[in-house]
Amino acid sequence: MSGFEENVAVMGEWVPCNPSSKRVLERELSLNHGQVTSNNNKDSSQTNNISGGGLRERIAARAGFNTPRLNTENIRSNTDSSSLRSPCLTISSPGLSPATLLDSPVFLSNPLAQPSPTTGKFPFLPGVNCNRLSYSDKEKDEFFDGVGASFTFHPVSTSSSSFFQGAGEMTPVDYGNYNNSPSHQSPEEDVKLGSEQSGLKRKSSDATTNTNDHQEVEEGEEEEQRGGDSMVGGGAPAEDGYNWRKYGQKLVKGSEYPRSYYKCTNPNCHVKKKVERSREGHITEIIYKGAHNHSKPPPNRRSGMQVDGTEQAEQQQRQQQRDNAGTWVSSNNTQQQVGSNENNGEEGGQYESGDGYGGVIMVDALSTFSNDEDEDDREGTHGSASLGYDGGGGEGEGDESESKRRKLEAYATEMSGATRAIREPRVVVQTTSDVDILDDGYRLQNSMTLNTLVSSSYYKCTAPGCTVRKHVERASHDLKSVITTYEGKHDHEVPAARNSSHGGNGNSGVSAAQTQHYQEPPRGRFERQLTANNQSQFGRPFSFQPHLGPPSGFAFGLGQTGLGNLSIPGLAFGQGKLPSLPYQYLSQPGGMSEAMMRRGMEPKVEPGSETGQSVSNQIMSRLPQI
DNA sequence: AGCCTTTGACCAGCG
DNA sequence: TCGCTGGTCAAAGGC
Numbered sequence: 001m002s003g004f005e006e007n008v009a010v011m012g013e014w015v016p017c018n019p020s021s022k023r024v025l026e027r028e029l030s031l032n033h034g035q036v037t038s039n040n041n042k043d044s045s046q047t048n049n050i051s052g053g054g055l056r057e058r059i060a061a062r063a064g065f066n067t068p069r070l071n072t073e074n075i076r077s078n079t080d081s082s083s084l085r086s087p088c089l090t091i092s093s094p095g096l097s098p099a100t101l102l103d104s105p106v107f108l109s110n111p112l113a114q115p116s117p118t119t120g121k122f123p124f125l126p127g128v129n130c131n132r133l134s135y136s137d138k139e140k141d142e143f144f145d146g147v148g149a150s151f152t153f154h155p156v157s158t159s160s161s162s163f164f165q166g167a168g169e170m171t172p173v174d175y176g177n178y179n180n181s182p183s184h185q186s187p188e189e190d191v192k193l194g195s196e197q198s199g200l201k202r203k204s205s206d207a208t209t210n211t212n213d214h215q216e217v218e219e220g221e222e223e224e225q226r227g228g229d230s231m232v233g234g235g236a237p238a239e240d241g242y243n244w245r246k247y248g249q250k251l252v253k254g255s256e257y258p259r260s261y262y263k264c265t266n267p268n269c270h271v272k273k274k275v276e277r278s279r280e281g282h283i284t285e286i287i288y289k290g291a292h293n294h295s296k297p298p299p300n301r302r303s304g305m306q307v308d309g310t311e312q313a314e315q316q317q318r319q320q321q322r323d324n325a326g327t328w329v330s331s332n333n334t335q336q337q338v339g340s341n342e343n344n345g346e347e348g349g350q351y352e353s354g355d356g357y358g359g360v361i362m363v364d365a366l367s368t369f370s371n372d373e374d375e376d377d378r379e380g381t382h383g384s385a386s387l388g389y390d391g392g393g394g395e396g397e398g399d400e401s402e403s404k405r406r407k408l409e410a411y412a413t414e415m416s417g418a419t420r421a422i423r424e425p426r427v428v429v430q431t432t433s434d435v436d437i438l439d440d441g442y443r444l445q446n447s448m449t450l451n452t453l454v455s456s457s458y459y460k461c462t463a464p465g466c467t468v469r470k471h472v473e474r475a476s477h478d479l480k481s482v483i484t485t486y487e488g489k490h491d492h493e494v495p496a497a498r499n500s501s502h503g504g505n506g507n508s509g510v511s512a513a514q515t516q517h518y519q520e521p522p523r524g525r526f527e528r529q530l531t532a533n534n535q536s537q538f539g540r541p542f543s544f545q546p547h548l549g550p551p552s553g554f555a556f557g558l559g560q561t562g563l564g565n566l567s568i569p570g571l572a573f574g575q576g577k578l579p580s581l582p583y584q585y586l587s588q589p590g591g592m593s594e595a596m597m598r599r600g601m602e603p604k605v606e607p608g609s610e611t612g613q614s615v616s617n618q619i620m621s622r623l624p625q626i
Numbered sequence: 627a628g629c630c631t632t633t634g635a636c637c638a639g640c641g
Numbered sequence: 642t643c644g645c646t647g648g649t650c651a652a653a654g655g656c
Contacts, residue, residue, distance in 0.1 A: 246631055248649060261648070265629085274648090 241296035242266070244273065252276075257284055266294050 244262035251258045257276045264271040271290040278284050 245629080247651090249632075250647070250649095252648095253646060259647085260631095272648095 269294050
């Protein structure tokens with residue numbers, strides 16, 4: 001199922017390189033929590049506006065994807081310590097590619113964007129109304145002038161595995177699935193070296209066929225390290241399922257790496273993509289332009305596309321999801337639009353349906369998606385939506401956004417004091433339209449997923465008139481840790497299973513065993529939490545106190561999500577992973593520790609783990625001391 | 627033979 | 642108008 005575990009494996013690493021950055025982090029840690037929490041307490045419309053970081057706005061405006069900008073960089077053990085590596089993301093998920101994302105009926109919203117100088121989304125920016133959808137260039141300029149050099153990200157070069165960067169702003173948009181876990185990967189990331197100039201020896205690349213979770217991530221990285229070969233022909237990245245022809249390569253100013261230009265080889269498809277690869281052949285940036293108006297080539301014709309049992313299984317799953325998805329009701333505007341897009345895409349051929357649902361979008365902090373929106377690019381109008389950093393959104397803003405993006409990139413470069421190789425933390429967003437028949441038997445819709453440290457899936461019962469909501473949290477690196485929170489009362493009969501495949505166990509990646517502790521929630525307005533197998537993280541099941549909160553009640557923290565997924569310098573893979581905790585604790589002002597204490601619980605720390613430390617403390621403790 | 631990459635040249639947008 | 646830059650073209654060559 002393209003639910004939780006299938007979707008995301010994102011990793012990012014970045015390290016504040018100077019004391020100033022630490023201060024920024026501290027501010028972010030302290031400020032974002034509160035803010036986001038408050039934001040989340042607002043009604044949906046409000047939060048939508050807040051989220052307006054732009055993606056949502058543009059999505060709404062354009063009803064589709066157009067030019068997702070995917071920035072990725074895999075950071076591994078860096079043998080070249082002298083070279084600064086950008087924060088890396090590793091996405092490898094068979095069938096989940098940017099293209100897949102384009103096809104995804106559900107997308108993320110800007111709130112997911114990592115707050116950063118380049119995203120123009122600095123919730124902690126003094127004097128800036130964080131609820132605003134966009135900021136003028138002047139404001140950005142002023143801001144950058146103020147923040148400027150102090151905001152510098154330095155990539156971690158020591159970790160064998162990058163650490164996923166969580167989304168920045170997350171709004172409790174409806175009932176989405178906010179997945180913050182490094183559990184899925186996008187194929188694009190696995191594209192290895194295509195063809196490198198500068199006498200670089202061509203490697204092959206690509207596609208990690210994965211399954212789920214960390215295993216996939218790690219395998220994907222291993223694949224990378226092995227120089228896994230999946231390049232099409234001479235090196236066209238094809239793990240996204242499409243065939244590409246390289247038509248140019250150029251060293252772009254300000255970029256440390258050459259940029260390759262690819263066109264979709266389909267005669268009637270004008271989709272293009274730009275790929276930047278590091279010297280090692282790691283993709284540092286992928287920018288898609290346009291939407292495929294055709295289906296992916298048959299697997300057996302996808303040169304360079306690994307089609308193994310895993311992928312086949314996933315394809316089957318996706319098909320199954322498509323079959324099921326039509327019966328579910330979207331719970332928010334965005335999703336409805338997405339659904340519309342989906343239909344349009346299917347009917348109009350704008351959206352290739354190959355991957356259908358679920359997907360991973362890796363977004364760099366500069367902009368989540370590029371905004372090349374000339375008419376040609378909007379050929380796939382149905383499936384086009386441009387997502388920009390500024391959240392301005394609106395017709396005809398593509399060029400402007402692009403310009404702004406470039407401008408911001410320039411800023412980022414300047415601020416980094418080096419090159420674009422120093423990238424900001426990336427945000428990986430997973431979107432799904434999974435509809436699950438949970439272990440409780442009710443059909444719930446999982447509308448959205450965002451990746452952060454903790455996967456948080458929001459479900460809404462699809463039964464007419466039923467307002468029950470369910471929130472499932474899973475530890476990013478331990479999917480067995482599950483916390484389920486109910487709101488409302490389960491006032492209708494449990495629908496009969498529609499699909500044996502779900503079999504009451506379609507909890508988006510939560511196995512029956514993992515939900516075996518399910519208990520019938522009490523009637524009435526409430527929230528109930530349960531855990532399953534969380535002993536793996538804390539030695540014993542959580543002892544949650546009732547979480548009383550607003551209806552939407554699951555506070556998302558911009559800060560916690562982002563920071564919660566930060567790669568901590570000096571931490572190796574595994575070490576770098578923050579403790580698996582319900583993000584709601586991360587979202588608490590003061591960090592997890594404080595949140596937990598307020599809840600009267602004490603995190604159990606596994607021997608040798610750092611679980612007991614608050615995220616912020618952990619992060620801060622590893623930052624350079626001022 | 628077909629498809630792809632390579633790569634220098636060309637074009638267009640922008641300041 | 643000019644130079645810079647990003648994007649594209651297209652000939653050459655490889656597989």
